[in-house]
Amino acid sequence: MKKVQVIQTSKFSAEKWAHKNDLILEKESNEAGSVISVDPTKEYQEWLGFGGAFTEAAAYSLSQVSPSKREEVIHSYFDQTDGLGYNLGRTHIHSCDFALENYTYVEENDNSLESFSIEREQKYVIPLIKDAASIANQNFTMLASPWSPPAWMKTNGEMNHGGKLKDEYRQTWANYFVKYIKEMEKTGIPIWGVTVQNEPAAKQVWDSCLYSAEEERDFIKDYLGPTLRHHGLEDKKIIIWDHNRDLMVERATTVLSDPEASKYVWGTGNHWYVSEEFENLSKVHEAFPDKHLIFTEGCIEGGVQLGEWHTGERYARNIIGDMNNWLEGFIDWNLVLNEQGGPNHVGNFCDAPIIVETKEDKIHYNSSYYYIGHFSKFIEPGAKRIAVTSSLDKVSTTAFKNKNNDIIIVVLNETDEEVDTKLNLEGYQTNIQIPKRSITTYII
Missing domain, CATH: 3.20.20.80 (Glycosidases)
Incomplete structure (x- = not known):
């Protein structure tokens, strides 16, 4: 069981870099629905x-x-x-x-x-x-x-x-x-x-x-x-x-x-x-x-x-x-x-x-x-970009792994609609809500 820290900034909230309640990654279910999936085994450039x-x-x-x-x-x-x-x-x-x-x-x-x-x-x-x-x-x-x-x-x-x-x-x-x-x-x-x-x-x-x-x-x-x-x-x-x-x-x-x-x-x-x-x-x-x-x-x-x-x-x-x-x-x-x-x-x-x-x-x-x-x-100097895929057109995302193995995922929602989806990491997942006109950083 892993915790996910959530830091969020939204146009419709006065708080910036607001720390939301931690989420918990649990065993993946077979429910249908959109998903943002992170694969830390696939590494790309160093930051x-x-x-x-x-x-x-x-x-x-x-x-x-x-x-x-x-x-x-x-x-x-x-x-x-x-x-x-x-x-x-x-x-x-x-x-x-x-x-x-x-x-x-x-x-x-x-x-x-x-x-x-x-x-x-x-x-x-x-x-x-x-x-x-x-x-x-x-x-x-x-x-x-x-x-x-x-x-x-x-x-x-x-x-x-x-x-x-x-x-x-x-x-x-x-x-x-x-x-x-x-x-x-x-x-x-x-x-x-x-x-x-x-x-x-x-x-x-x-x-x-x-x-x-x-x-x-x-x-x-x-x-x-x-x-x-x-x-x-x-x-x-x-x-x-x-x-x-x-x-x-x-x-x-x-x-x-x-x-x-x-x-x-x-x-x-x-x-x-x-x-x-x-x-x-x-x-x-x-x-x-x-x-x-x-x-x-x-x-x-x-x-x-x-x-x-x-x-x-x-x-x-x-x-x-x-x-x-x-x-x-x-x-x-x-x-x-x-x-x-x-x-x-x-x-x-x-x-x-x-x-x-x-x-x-x-x-x-x-x-x-x-x-x-x-x-x-x-995202710290020396971090490596890792693979992330999304089945959603409404959000864009990138992911990095820091040298201490923390995984950083940034999700941008420029639309005027809240997005409900799942965040998936190596067979574990959690439900996430991405407010309209917002940016969210997830730390695992």
Whole structure:
């Protein structure tokens, strides 16, 4: 006889992460009916963890509230007991759209990079990363991504509006990655890996730079990979694509089919904009099973949406969809934004799981915060995904086994109907009720 812990969040209940009465798994009956069945003997990928992005906007927003509120937000994400248990982070190599302005770390036309300095990040971003790492209190993993090379290295002469890296600056730009990693590590922040370029197929009004699949492949094999290796940084993970699922198969195929590029690449990063073609992750995994898959960015666009429920559901639907197709880690976009959904130097305002009212010194926790927690608080780094099948169309589900053998099952119900079904594990089962517009985590 096994107990099942039940943790639930529902649109129609004020309680979040509510601990319901334990259920008991009993010998399976032969009654007909729907069932969610878990098979812990079938194991898939190992889980790296969850995290969010340390943007200048997030760090600046937290500098505009009281120290106690800033500390509360950091604990809410990185505390391993009371928070979301985050252990991953992403930050931008000089400016992105969620910065106060366009900026770089070098003076114009400094091809030698002698003027390279990350002093600007010492004001907001680096202190936030350090404070988060001290609270995470485990193997804290930082990913860094560039949105654009400096304007003088680009074909369009500006950081915004796309453009490309000029051929004659490819080595300089590879050297820039090395400088960044080494300077960050001098401050006590180890960089686990880098993406080659944030959203390399998108010409945006903000910091952006275009790479075709062939250009990304060649930059890795001829410049970035060899340069990191030459400087003793071959342990740094290189992640390609860092863009949407719709074209990830084509991008991965071009880059990873070339052994001279592939040998430097850890895996493929994906975002959630445009489409929910989760099966594309499996296609990449099946073609390149020795490579890894990590979610590197997703957010709710169009400004702050306080109190909305669909935002949390979008997070859970995407997390489950990607997890069930070989994803190994999930990094959200901005950890926190202000009441406007910024700051953002081109007005591309978005939502975040936590919003701070800087004038009122208040913190708002969105549904997305609680929905992420249904995964991140219980599925631990090192957990293995296990098989789960459902005879229900109305719910989606995923399951993991932690290193201590706890089995974690997450069930999402986005419909306006309560669902009654059975949970089955190795010949034992229990009846479960899944409220409408809810998410439930079961721990066995």
